[in-house]
Amino acid sequence: MAPDPDLTASVAAVRALFGAAACSCALVDAQGSSLTYVAADGEGAAEIVGVVLPVGRGIAGWAVMSGQPIAVRDVRADPRFARDVAEATHYVPTSLLAAPLFDDEGEALGVLSVLDPGVEESSEWTLAVLGTLASQVAALVCAVRRAPAAAQTSRLEALARRVLEATQDYHR
Amino acid sequence: MSVLPAWSSAFVDGDLAAVRSLPLADAREWAFGGSTGVGVAVAVIDSGVDHDHPRVGAVTSAVALEVSDEDPAGYVVVHGRHDDVVGHGTACAGIIRALAPDAQIHSIRVLGPQLKGRGLLFHAGIEYAVEHGMAVVNLSLSSKSEAMFGPLHDVADAAYFGRTLLVCAANNQPGPTYPSQYASVVSVAARPGQDPWSLAYNPRPPVEFGACGIDVDVAWSGGGSIVATGNSFAAPHVAGMAAVLLAKHPGLTPFQVKSVLQAVSDNAERTV
Numbered sequence: 001m002a003p004d005p006d007l008t009a010s011v012a013a014v015r016a017l018f019g020a021a022a023c024s025c026a027l028v029d030a031q032g033s034s035l036t037y038v039a040a041d042g043e044g045a046a047e048i049v050g051v052v053l054p055v056g057r058g059i060a061g062w063a064v065m066s067g068q069p070i071a072v073r074d075v076r077a078d079p080r081f082a083r084d085v086a087e088a089t090h091y092v093p094t095s096l097l098a099a100p101l102f103d104d105e106g107e108a109l110g111v112l113s114v115l116d117p118g119v120e121e122s123s124e125w126t127l128a129v130l131g132t133l134a135s136q137v138a139a140l141v142c143a144v145r146r147a148p149a150a151a152q153t154s155r156l157e158a159l160a161r162r163v164l165e166a167t168q169d170y171h172r
Numbered sequence: 173m174s175v176l177p178a179w180s181s182a183f184v185d186g187d188l189a190a191v192r193s194l195p196l197a198d199a200r201e202w203a204f205g206g207s208t209g210v211g212v213a214v215a216v217i218d219s220g221v222d223h224d225h226p227r228v229g230a231v232t233s234a235v236a237l238e239v240s241d242e243d244p245a246g247y248v249v250v251h252g253r254h255d256d257v258v259g260h261g262t263a264c265a266g267i268i269r270a271l272a273p274d275a276q277i278h279s280i281r282v283l284g285p286q287l288k289g290r291g292l293l294f295h296a297g298i299e300y301a302v303e304h305g306m307a308v309v310n311l312s313l314s315s316k317s318e319a320m321f322g323p324l325h326d327v328a329d330a331a332y333f334g335r336t337l338l339v340c341a342a343n344n345q346p347g348p349t350y351p352s353q354y355a356s357v358v359s360v361a362a363r364p365g366q367d368p369w370s371l372a373y374n375p376r377p378p379v380e381f382g383a384c385g386i387d388v389d390v391a392w393s394g395g396g397s398i399v400a401t402g403n404s405f406a407a408p409h410v411a412g413m414a415a416v417l418l419a420k421h422p423g424l425t426p427f428q429v430k431s432v433l434q435a436v437s438d439n440a441e442r443t444v
Contacts, residue, residue, distance in 0.1 A: 066404070
């Protein structure tokens with residue numbers, strides 16, 4: 001499948017902000033049973049887009065099920081880690097952050113994952129910032145679903161561009 | 173460090189108002205001292221419990237409630253050993269076992285592999301626990317459905333009057349969920365800290381108790397363990413404490429258990 005261009009811009013911005021090896025976004029299907037990776041940037045991005053996983057698998061799935069952002073310092077020691085999926089992308093991370101996306105009703109509609117962030121993953125700041133970005137992405141995914149007009153899409157693009165610019169400024 | 177689940181902020185030290193204890197020289201010693209929860213029946217209504225997990229030990233009984241179009245009730249009760257389809261129920265059972273090593277653990281599986289379940293099965297699971305005389309029921313799950321408000325309220329009342337204590341995790345997201353919102357249950361949110369016996373009482377409901385549930389090491393399916401955060405892992409700490417209390421003081425009613433839990437809370441002021 002072709003990656004979602006707007007979400008790809010958003011995950012690229014998130015990856016840049018965290019100085020991470022990769023960042024991806026997966027969305028939950030209508031039945032709430034599977035996650036489809038719709039956008040990614042960085043290591044393994046081309047391979048992960050289009051992958052469909054049961055919500056019950058992987059650390060990203062756990063974030064969706066529990067409704068909690070999560071930071072895992074060593075994914076290889078965590079039984080929730082979907083190692084086979086990572087290996088299929090030819091990039092197996094060491095650490096991972098994941099934050100659920102919620103719709104207006106509080107239902108999980110997806111997850112934002114950050115692989116091998118260049119920031120301290122155990123800091124309170126890290127998950128708080130990722131959670132904030134996830135809520136912004138979720139709000140725009142909801143808006144596009146409600147009114148999939150060009151205007152909404154351009155808002156998403158504008159947001160992604162602003163985040164990316166802010167990130168580049170920060171790293172300069 | 174994890175992000176605090178919803179409702180947890182009330183339990184951050186410094187924000188907690190002092191509450192009254194009971195006129196006991198040492199309320200914790202009176203409540204828990206020397207007890208291992210022996211013989212107290214604790215049900216875990218969840219995704220199942222891994223029978224072979226070393227941190228869980230013996231599982232006294234197990235049933236799985238499954239949707240059935242053929243049955244007039246809409247579900248069937250499947251007796252016998254079952255797997256934990258996620259690991260979540262095993263995590264809860266392991267926490268209860270750590271605090272109450274001699275309690276009986278009964279698994280009532282109502283959740284599927286996405287930690288999702290039908291309201292019908294959730295309600296039926298609580299009803300099953302009440303009808304089978306469970307002393308304590310751990311509910312690290314809840315329903316957001318307004319349609320379930322009435323039926324869950326009724327079965328929570330049946331539990332209350334039948335002396336079955338429902339220990340309910342608040343949802344990790346803001347907003348009302350049931351039965352954790354009802355006054356008849358012991359509602360729990362996660363509180364920072366690694367002491368499994370820590371407990372705080374929130375005088376500003378709806379969530380009354382705070383217990384260990386941030387970055388806790390818990391059992392998981394497949395014999396392993398994970399570090400996890402959530403109100404789900406705070407509730408079984410309180411369920412374990414309730415089991416220990418009820419083993420030492422059999423026959424306490426749910427409102428008496430709640431009073432004692434308040435009295436042993438870290439923010440309770442001694443009155444003698």
